[in-house]
Amino acid sequence: MKQNIIETHGLNYHFGKRQILQNLELRVPRGSVYGFLGPNGAGKSTTIRILLGLLPVPEGKVLVHGLELKNNRLDILRQTGALIEMPTLYRHLSGYDNLEMTRRMIGAPKKRLQEVLEITGLTADAGRKTKEYSLGMSQRLGIALALLPDPELLILDEPTNGLDPSGIREVRNLISSLNKDFGKTIFLSSHLLSEIEKTATELAIIDKGATLYQGSLKDLYAHTFQPAILQLRTSNAAIAVQILTDHQYQLLDSEHDKLVVRLAGREQAASINRLLVENGVDVYHLSTETQHLEDFFLRMTTKEPVMALSA
Amino acid sequence: MKSTTTYLTRSLSAETLKLKNTFALWMAILAPCALISMFFLAFWSKGEHLVMKSLGPWTSFGFRTFALYTQLLMPIFIALLTSMTNGIEHKANGWKHLYALPLPKSTVYFSKAALVLGLVACSTLVFMLAILSAGTVLRWLRPDLGFQNYEGISMILITSVKIFLASFVIVAIQFWLSMRWSSFALSMGVAIVAIITTVVASRWEHIHYYPFAYPLMTFNGYMKQSGQFFTEEIWRSLAVGTAVFILGYMDISRKKIL
Known part of the structure; x- marks a missing residue:
């Protein structure tokens, strides 16, 4: 069994002269929730359309379920469920009929309808016309549609887009449960890092069609997000500055009673505190500032130097 | 491997469900009824002016x-x-959504085509039934018009089927247009241009090369009361229509889905 459920090899794509994807290398491990992150226009939707065979790509560039995409489109799609942006719902039909229609097309067993309705929590509303559905319900029905063939892989394109906070939570919980309880691999695209952060185990950050980061979310945290900066308020700033510089600490800023010091590790915060107190300076305020993933993402995609990486 | 028939049956049954609660289904039934009702009322009230002696009721x-x-x-x-x-x-x-389902693209296209053709066929059937009922009721309401003599009825039924076949090519063209572009105005515009050009060019010697004129040619054949079924415009419509359906598919299947 292949370990990666999706692989792209030097994937390029362009519309006319405009290059959309540049040598995109994706490795999506089986069983993961894979966050596919990038600002609007980064090429996320194009990538997803390629993975689903909606856009033509040359042979050998894309492997899904270990199969070459170009020659195995139907076999791949049979094991893949997808929700692309807004779900395709026929508004004049009930939720049940919408599911029934796709069920007929793919030839899934009839009992699967009740199962997916239950998983997505829509059993009670199945008889209502989908034009009466809230955005969150529509989105969950879209996921129910994607789940009909009981696929191993789910591809969800911006599934929380446009939802209110409770809708976002519903969808997020559903995604986590699909991964943990049903063992689905989930390829989840978003332009919101906060979304990916809460559900993903693996992460790729892309911009302008190229991969900027790919790996596990844990590694990203471990290497990038050490507490980097310490803010201090003391009874005597002048003496504090003197003490800290004497002990080779790198002072970034001092303003009135406030000091900003660069840290190499968490334990240095404690040492600085002890040092100051032992030298008769009272410490009123002591806080470490972690660089947020959001800042990191913004800097990365706007090509500013990433501060924490150099620390 | 699933066979093409399995795919087509599945897809067609799903497409049929899609028509539920839509106006398209009702229109296929109501449009011929409305047309016949109109003439039914006209014949009921002013039948004596509308029945031509030479033709019969x-x-x-x-x-x-x-x-x-x-x-x-x-x-x-x-x-x-x-x-x-x-x-x-x-x-x-x-x-x-459709193209990301594990179905061949041709299935999506041809099941929709079959559905549209089915709707036109269905409305042809309703048309035939409505004419029969209208004439039969007129027989009781206006015995003086002579509807009790059912002469000419088989010609009417044959011509209805012929008109359906003559319109095959028009369905093919309009089907491709409406699948390719979402614009409702485009389909209507083409239809209106077709109506005007057909009327203007109806006496042109090369009119049989103009697909939109085929139903009118069938009508002209009806006026001559020729008994031939596979007349020129019928096989032309079937041949050109089949070609348009296939070319339409080749065009649609190459389209990028954004």
């Missing part, structure tokens, strides 16, 4: 309805029907 009724149907209503009816059925997909932004 049934053939006169057929003449009036076919004249209006082939020249004016049919092009509009087909445009409405195709743009409404494909409009369901455009409105739901459903193409991406």
